[in-house]
Amino acid sequence: MKAVLFNTHDLALIFTVFICLLFSAFLITLKKGNKLSNYLLACFLLAQAAIPMDNLINFGEAFRGFALDISPNLFYTFGLAFWVEVPLLLLYIKSLVNKNYKLKKTDALYFIPFVLYATYFSFDWLALESASKLDALQNGDIATTPLLDRIIYFFRECFRFSISVLCYLELQKYQKNIKNEFAELESVDLTWLKVLVIGFLVVHINAIFVSIGIIMSYELGIVVDHELLGLTSNYAVLLLITSLIFFSAGNSRIFQGIDKELATNECKLPDSFEPEKINKIETYLVQNKPYLSHLLTLDNLASQLGIGARSLSSIINKHFGKNFFEFINYYRIEESKRLLILEENKSVTMLEIMDKAGFNSKATFNTFFKKLVGKTPTQFRKDHWEKLNAE
Structure with missing residues (x-):
């Protein structure tokens, strides 16, 4: 058989669907890790699978006829996923960076545009008779799309972009607060997730230009190559999804999350603390030197001291005037100074001194x-x- 079933552009969409479905199935059945994060990521990937399906059914020649034979309701229905894709990504990021994160009623606000559009879509398309749908599909094309639908399309892309911005801000907030719980920031690498979020941010900006290009081409008569922009997004999404699967599989263990209470309640902390607790912390650090461990975290130290993590964080922030990152690395610097002036260390390399003092990063x-x-x-x-x- 020599007939070509799919072109290259269709194959990119098919690969995206296949990868998303396969990995989402894996996440749903996975028993390890944060279950909420796994489920949210699985839902995000299912939405990502539905979006290329929408493109294949509406614009892929090989799929269009097949979908018409099954049901005209297949057209546009998968497009509902556009409205839930980025809110799911935002909730996934929240579940990663916040310890013991639970879904709240207010999270439903992100899905209000989806509910509104789904209601409109039900009356505007699903409620039509099959004959009317078939006529619209066979005789209509992108040039005859109503202006209202073009405006809704533009609003949808603006909505997706705005939620992508919230995803980025969530990561920025996490990076700011992480110093309250980790003494070695190199072990918490945010690069892969930042690349993912920024990547989708760029894709959504591009989608806004596509929607503007369609309006200009068919409403204003100013021809814009919106098809090329759309195809670029398809390949970019395939690359991003592949990167997400690769990096999340290899780095998900680093996301222990920050305790949100440490950041939100900082202004409510008392200005003075029990002298016994302060003395206990200082004595323990001097005698036992827990900071020599590269993997020391706030939770680890709190457990060793028998003090609650929030209480310990409060003392470090208010009494010592430092975050956890600065507090522990102060002791490591003192230890490195001690090591540097020892006779037996005169010829020891700085990397060895750094390692003995508890540092895992030369830059830090x-x-x-x-x-x-x-x-x-x-x-x-x-x-x-x-x-x-x-002397």
Whole structure:
């Protein structure tokens, strides 16, 4: 058989559908990890599978005839997924970056546009008789689309873009608050998720231009190559979905989430604390040196001290005037200073000193040392031995 069933553009959409369905099925049956995050990501991927299906049915020659034979209701129905795709991504990100996150009633607000459009769609399309639908599908095309539908399309893309912005802001907030719970930020790499969110942000900006291009081409007579823009988005989404699956599978364990209460209740914290607790923290850090562990977190330290994580965070923020990241790395710098002036460490490399002091990142070590000591670790050691020899 030599007949070509699908062109390259159709294959990109088919691959996207296949990958999304396969990975969503895996997530739904997965028993490990955060179940809510897994379910939200699975729903997001199902929405991502429905969107290329909508494109294939409405614009793919091989699929269009097949869909007509089954039911005219298949047309446009999969397009409902456009309205839920990004809200699901936002909730997925929220479930990743917030510890013990639970869905709230207010989260339903993100789906109001979907409900409104679904209601309109039911009356405008689904309620029509089959004969009317078939006539519209066989005799109509993009050039004859009503202006109202073009305006709704434009509004939809603006809505998707605005929720994408919220996704980005959620990540920014997480990155700002993460220093309250982690002493080694290199172990919490946000790059892959930022690339994903920014990627979809660009795709949604492009979709706005596509909607504007359609209005200009068919309402104003100013021809814009909106088809090329649309095809570019299809390939970009395939790349983003593939990246999401690859990176989320390899990095999902790093997302332990931040305790939202640590950030939201900071202004309500008392200005003074029990001296016993403060003394206990200081004594434990000096005697046991828990900061030498590269993987130390707020929860780890709180467990070792027998103090609640929120209480410990309150003391560190209010009494010591630091976030957890700064607090632990202060002790690590003090330890590195001690190590640098030991006779047996005169020829030891800075990487070894850094490792012995609990640092896992050369950049963090050098930055903090220069900030707190006023000179680089190398210069500090050199000055110490020069001064000692001069005496």
